[in-house]
Amino acid sequence: MRKRALGVAALATLAFAATACGSSPSASPTAAPSASASAPAAGGGTLVIWADPLRVKPLQPFAEQFGTENGVTVEVKEISKDNQMTFLTASQQGSGPDVMIGAHDWIGNLVQNGAIDPVTFTEEQKASFSPKAIQAVTFDGQIYGAPYALENIALIRNTDLAPDAPATIEDMIAKGKELKEAGKVKEVLCIPVGQKGDAFHVYPIFASGGGALFGATASGDPDPKQVLLGSEESVKAFGKLKDLGEKGDGALRTSLTNENYIVNFAGGKCAYLVSGPWAISEVKKGGITYDISAVPAFKDGKPATPFVGVQSFFVASKGKNKALAQEFVANYVTNKDVAKALYDADPRPPALTAALEEVQAADPDAAKFLDAGKDGMPMPAIPEMAAIWEPFGIAENAVVRGGDAAKAAAAAQKAIDGALKN
């Protein structure tokens, strides 16, 4: 009796295991033309969108609406770590999404890895975006993504302590030092430096001091063959950072890091903060009355141009449903309501002019940030940019601690040249 039970069970399991293999070859022809063929009557196709945690929720209703209108299933999946790398690895293995959301400065690297396709906009669509957003997502003469939000850093000041927006960096430092001597604040300026520097936040000051990263090609794009970090102008700019540093005015300090600089401002420990729209919620929590203006320039200096980052939707080259992805990116998310919903979830100024106008009316901060970034430079999207961040940051850290500007600039230039040669 027992023996027979075992035999039956064994047969059943064997049959089960056998079907695992047996059914697969016959399944392949139907599986090949994507999942779509499986249920053509009920519509078909699945659109998979990958987004970071902040954007999953606001995107959901629009994704669903798009799904109903086109009779497809739309899946918005949250990716929270190393998004660019995860996307590249998954694309390569064929398990990637159809639509990816990310910053425009990924474009160079994604293109060299063949991971995204160009997006075609009509002239009318192009005109509906802010020109800077279109410039940012353009790489090598092609538009590679649908932009939806712009972000740049600005000077946020505590209006109780510093009622007037400073006209120059010198004014700001003087006021900051005055407040510090009076014991009203503990820091002259809250800007992250840390042990490895922070190229993104210090860039407007560096640019105002005359520093530059890349030369320009004939078409006006950054030219990776001309790294200018070691140039004479950049050395001067590093010299100015040194003057602002720990052995000078004490405005730049390595002990202020990405983890504590906003907290310090929100706690009233400094009058000025250099940060982006992402800092606002914490500043509000601290109960600070604040105003936003552009990062000032040095007296007689060049404009203090911040980097402008553009959040974008990309069409994955290896996606299973590219027609749907194109439809979604080129013809759907360029919709004003989507832009506004994303803004509500994460208040960065929309790239779509119409959405921006509506947002501005309700939220003056968005307009002020955008105004502060109007001279900004879209972050170079070339893959070579990856080589800049760390050596630049370390050179910044070195001069802030009082190191020699010429030496630091030359070492950074050498490191970058070495990396780009490979």
Place this chain on the structure above:
Amino acid sequence: MALDVREAAPAGTRGRPRREITTAFVVSRIVVLAVAAAILLYAVPPLVATGSWVALGLLCGVSAAIAYLYLTRRFIPAKYLIPGTVFLVAFQVFPVVYTLTTAFTNFGDGHRGDKAAAVTAIETGSVRQAPGSPEYTLSVATRGEELVFLLVDPATKQVSLGTADGLTPLDGARVGVTGKVLAAPGLTVLKAPEAAARGQEITALAVPTGDGVIKANGLSRAVEGKAALVYDAACDCVRGNGGTWTADESQGYFVNARGEHLAQGWQVNVGLDNFARVLTNPTISGYFAGVLGWNLVFALVSVLGCFALGMGVALALHHPRMRGTRVYRILLILPYAMPAFAMLLVWRDMFNRDFGLINQLLGAEIDWLGQTGTARLGVLLVNIWLGFPYMFLVTTGALQAIPRELTEAASIDGATPFRAFRRVTLPLLLVALTPLLISSFAYNFNNYNAIALTTDGGPFPADSPQVGGTDLLITYTFRLAFGAGGAQFGFAAAISVFIFAIVAVISAVAFRRTRKQEEVYA
């Protein structure tokens, strides 16, 4: 086990003792096999989708072997060996082989796919909209089985039929207000869901025109475009934009006469290049000795510090007159029980010069992580704090196993407690713990987290942004392989091989010495 052995014996003439087959036995066997089968089944669809027939064949073979193995009464030892072997192959042998093979390629950013993928990416990426061409409103229809495009020029409202053969004007179509075609004679216009279901066919369809093609841009628009760059198989090159880029199989790039290359490359075998680069690149070999020296010090001090501290505490708590040992034990395990990631970040903030707890407690102004000496001291302190509870735990365990009579005998023989410890307890402890100390050394030699999360290699001198004061080989090379030049998996794999070799040699020497030591004690 004994039962199984008897079972394995050849069927004798007498009724051999059989393992009793209970319901629980049958059920558990079915459950285990079903789970195994389910896992294997789960792997089938992705393999089919990617067309990995070899892997699929392998999978089927393995499943059949497993099913056969566990459904027969024979091969008893294999039943025990197979699971371990499968895991060994999957988690040890495969990664090592994969790392080794990757080390000989240029796999990394710009070289992720194969040549065909690079060509596709180059061609699709270079498609430009034909100047002055209309942006058609697209409707998808079928003519019999064939998928066709109905294209409406928004300016002239002219409807055209687009097929793989070309573009022909179409009369009699009814156009809706949005510019989409609602109906056309002899054609079935697809509704949105039906069109979406045939997305791949829509993407694939190219309607040839004078000197370009009309392709769908989503499901509702189509544009005429032309690829600026076209691959020519005859010369194995890419032409266009007034230039010719010839495939260079040694670099995995299309290169033109001036030595410039197109962005998209492919993966090729580069032989020993990656290894040669590690040895000859001045930024790597120049700093190698210094980094290796500090790395050895870091690993040694971490292990010995953890061991000394852990053993000291364990001895103190092992003392018979110690009270409240349970409370102490719980407290001591806390650092070990906390997630190291979070703790390392907390320590980093505590070392902050102006806002950190340590300076505030000491009333000092020390830039802990800003100077090489203090930064090294800092990471060592943090690492010992994180690691000593483990040593404490294993030492406590080992101490329990050493009979107290031995030390008592030593003290009766007139040995001082220290002498008894030195001559009796410590050697016995070391016999048990040396393998753990060696593996702990290997672990700390590659302790990426401890450095990356506290100092991230820093502080960096002004004149060398590549190598910081606390960089270990692993953090330093991680920066080289994944920092500036984008991800370079091939290069990183070559470096891993070097690091593996260093750790393996040190461990092998240490194990040899331990064996000798054991002979002495024995």
